[in-house]
Amino acid sequence: MASSLPVFSDDLSDTELDKMMSSACEASNLLKALSHEGRLMILCHLVTGEKSVTELEDLLSARQAAVSQQLSRLRLEGLVTPRREGKAIYYSLTDDRPKRILEVIYDLFCVADDGAEKRGD
Amino acid sequence: MASSLPVFSDDLSDTELDKMMSSACEASNLLKALSHEGRLMILCHLVTGEKSVTELEDLLSARQAAVSQQLSRLRLEGLVTPRREGKAIYYSLTDDRPKRILEVIYDLFCVADDGAEKRGD
């Protein structure tokens, strides 16, 4: 099972606090990339396999340029990877980071939606 | 154990797509609340127990008003809950949602950091 939460103990040295802050900074960048309805949807769809920009456009009912920009953001964050095939470009998840997070998000919003029944502490 | 990823199957009805979109919207709100260095730090610190605004101020080396505003955002999202005690106000995590996500984040950024670092490689 997943690590239960790390020990953010009460007495941290300044150095530890610093490290923590820079991790928080990196982490918040990832989170920023995810915290957008469209980008989140894109990632969800990519979980089932690569999709072309047009397919995504259709799936999201969004405009071409918008989707392209959203993909571009995800690409910059290294979350998705493009593959060209003729005129089309197919995107897929670069690694399992998005999946890892999506799992808990999904669990939080699409499964345990009826309240905090599985409080783990 | 966590659900392995839900089946975002390839053939979704419009209704399903709609449901997915609104979930994505809720989820992205949560994520937006988390995608901020300061707020992330606050949540991390609250994992070890409630803290007063002043304590948080100190822990984050941030100004009072800033911290208060960050807390206010988290409060709006229902992630933290205040408790008054005299002049001080102590904040704690409302439920385990933040923890659930923080676990993954921590795992991604503070543990599995030695592999592909922060780049997609």
Added chain:
DNA sequence: TTCAAATTATGTTGTTTGTTATACTGACGT
């Protein structure tokens, strides 16, 4: 009343998002 702890209001600045318009690239027909 005065102080200390916090919140809220407000202005400013920087960031994000979508839109439209334009450019790039590969396939196809002539």
Added chain:
DNA sequence: ACGTCAGTATAACAAACAACATAATTTGAA
């Protein structure tokens, strides 16, 4: 090869947002 079209990407810009600082306000205790 040339022109054209389909699929994408990028640029430029305006509208909407988010974040922080400062200042004003609320609340509780001495």
